[in-house]
Amino acid sequence: MVLVQIIITPANNGSFFPIGISGPCSLRVLSYSHHDTGAAARLIQVVSPQLMFPYSPARHITVMTNQHSTHVVDDSHGGYHLNNVILNGGVQLTVINQATGAEPGGFTFGLLTLSIQGTNRELSVE
Numbered sequence: 001m002v003l004v005q006i007i008i009t010p011a012n013n014g015s016f017f018p019i020g021i022s023g024p025c026s027l028r029v030l031s032y033s034h035h036d037t038g039a040a041a042r043l044i045q046v047v048s049p050q051l052m053f054p055y056s057p058a059r060h061i062t063v064m065t066n067q068h069s070t071h072v073v074d075d076s077h078g079g080y081h082l083n084n085v086i087l088n089g090g091v092q093l094t095v096i097n098q099a100t101g102a103e104p105g106g107f108t109f110g111l112l113t114l115s116i117q118g119t120n121r122e123l124s125v126e
Contacts, residue, residue, distance in 0.1 A: 001117045008046075008095050008110040013103055018090040021116055025087050027051070028115040029080035034065050034095070037106030041065065043098035046112060050091045051082065061112075062098065084119065 006017050029051065034044050046061040053059055061080065093112065097104040 001115050004114045004116055006091070006093065006112045006114070008093055008112065010103065010107055013107070014092075014094040016090050016092050019087070019116070020089060021087050021118065022089050023087065024119045025085050026117045026119050027082045027085045027087075029061060029082075030113040030115055031111075032061055032063055032113070033111040034063055035108045035110070036065065036104050037108060038065075038104060042104065044104055044110075045096050045098045046110065047094045047096055048092055050085055050087060051093075053080070053082075065104075087116070 002021065004019050004021075006019075027050075032046060042065060044063050044065050045058070048060065051061060095104065095107060095110050096102060
């Protein structure tokens with residue numbers, strides 16, 4: 001397993017973040033911490049074509065926020081686990097306000113922590 005931490009800021013929001021791993025992977029979202037200066041609570045999403053939950057109504061990592069929130073997934077219970085994710089050297093990440101589809105007002109930074117492991121390319125992964 002490789003631990004990957006990605007810092008998202010207004011300057012790089014919507015960017016491709018290189019992580020040096022390519023091919024099919026097993027990926028776990030360990031946490032997402034979000035900070036903004038907004039006064040109102042809202043739903044924040046981290047939109048990524050690589051980190052989608054195809055059977056969920058909320059297809060992207062979604063957290064509730066009121067100035068500062070940390071969303072930690074207890075890995076011992078399975079967490080947000082994605083199998084057979086195809087990475088091409090990185091991930092595309094965009095932080096949005098779920099209600100508007102735009103960058104959250106007052107967004108200062110987000111920290112996404114992932115655990116990634118390459119999978120055996122000879123075996124089919126569910």
